[in-house]
Amino acid sequence: MKKIFTLLLTVSLVSSAFAQYSEKREGYENRNGAPNGYHRDWDGNDRYNKRHYNFSRREMEMQIADINREYENRICRVKDNWFMSPFRKQRIIKELESRRRDEIQAVYAKFNDRRNMSDDCGPVRHW
Numbered sequence: 001m002k003k004i005f006t007l008l009l010t011v012s013l014v015s016s017a018f019a020q021y022s023e024k025r026e027g028y029e030n031r032n033g034a035p036n037g038y039h040r041d042w043d044g045n046d047r048y049n050k051r052h053y054n055f056s057r058r059e060m061e062m063q064i065a066d067i068n069r070e071y072e073n074r075i076c077r078v079k080d081n082w083f084m085s086p087f088r089k090q091r092i093i094k095e096l097e098s099r100r101r102d103e104i105q106a107v108y109a110k111f112n113d114r115r116n117m118s119d120d121c122g123p124v125r126h127w
Contacts (some may be wrong), residue, residue: 056118060111065105070102 067121078084110116 036040052115052117054118055116057111060107063107067100067107071096089119 055091074096078089078096081089086091111118
């Protein structure tokens with residue numbers, strides 16, 4: 001009788017532990033603070049314009065300067081490396097310059113994006 005009671009108690013404890021509420025279970029939709037999925041068709045227009053951001057020209061220029069400084073240091077380290085062949089140095093330098101160009105283009109794209117609400121970006125927008 002003791003064994004049956006202990007087994008029953010153990011099974012009930014284990015089942016109650018697995019029955020606890022969890023936000024990470026499959027099918028749980030926590031969208032915009034609605035744990036039951038209410039406002040599922042909400043488009044995000046909440047008057048605070050969370051989809052927009054401010055990225056000024058000064059910030060853009062600072063990021064580009066940081067990128068240039070970082071890649072110039074990397075290129076100098078490659079040029080100063082005595083243990084690399086000249087062909088390998090050229091290949092690595094071209095790859096670094098390509099990466100730098102891609103990162104700078106990404107910064108320009110972020111600045112020129114239509115969601116950027118900075119005053120010095122493109123045409124004046126009056127919302």
